Amino acid sequence: MMVKNNKRLFDHLCSMISTKEAAILEVGSGKGYFKDAVLNVGGYKYYAVDRNENILANLHINPSNIKTAELPNIKMDMQFDIIFVGYVIEHLPNGIELYNALENLKLLLKDDGILVLQFPDSMKLGMEFYNIDYTHMLPTTKRNVNQAILDNSMYVKKAIDLCGILYTKKVDSTIRYFIKSRIMFFYSYRLMNLLAGIFYCVPLWSLKMFFGEHMLY
Numbered sequence: 001m002m003v004k005n006n007k008r009l010f011d012h013l014c015s016m017i018s019t020k021e022a023a024i025l026e027v028g029s030g031k032g033y034f035k036d037a038v039l040n041v042g043g044y045k046y047y048a049v050d051r052n053e054n055i056l057a058n059l060h061i062n063p064s065n066i067k068t069a070e071l072p073n074i075k076m077d078m079q080f081d082i083i084f085v086g087y088v089i090e091h092l093p094n095g096i097e098l099y100n101a102l103e104n105l106k107l108l109l110k111d112d113g114i115l116v117l118q119f120p121d122s123m124k125l126g127m128e129f130y131n132i133d134y135t136h137m138l139p140t141t142k143r144n145v146n147q148a149i150l151d152n153s154m155y156v157k158k159a160i161d162l163c164g165i166l167y168t169k170k171v172d173s174t175i176r177y178f179i180k181s182r183i184m185f186f187y188s189y190r191l192m193n194l195l196a197g198i199f200y201c202v203p204l205w206s207l208k209m210f211f212g213e214h215m216l217y
Helices: 002-014 035-042 053-057 095-107 127-130 142-151 174-185 191-199
Strands: 023-027 045-050 064-066 080-086 107-117
Touching: 002 035, 023 035, 023 142, 035 045, 045 053, 095 107, 095 142
Parallel strands: 023 045, 023 080, 045 064, 080 107
Antiparallel strands: none
16 A cells, blocks of 8 residues: 555656656655556665664665765765655654755755655644654644745745645545545544454554554655
């Protein structure tokens, strides 16, 4: 499911660039779902940055295309057509660090490059923002992230609301988006915790990756 949804996302990004030989940087490569989406298309040059050397090694790509580093202090000797930062900035300690991260990422973009940021909306999640992941620190919203972008003399070309695991109005069909958004609208941690106790005989909070990565975003 994650592979399919990252493919949908990358297909959408492909429609925004004109060259098939674009250089694409992923910051926070995780399990490689986005990497697979990029490389399966063919022709694109994929690069990855992560603070975890084991994660980078598990990507199984050219060592010259990876770099061990973390936001906000990412510096490289080339520029990219697309920089994809998926569910990373909410782990920064504060807004100043977000500004510094965007400032450094801007230096890595070509003049017509695209910076793609994925992050949870803390206004919608409320305290679930912290409950989902104990490493969440910066309560990200469309408004405060946009402020940091504008302060770095960049602008938002498009903002897409996500529902569930990357099902969106722009990336998926209208019917699927409607169904998923209605399900997630009625999401209740207490209800899911009760169901987990019935079917798994353990509380929800003790289950690792019950929903898969970032299903709520």
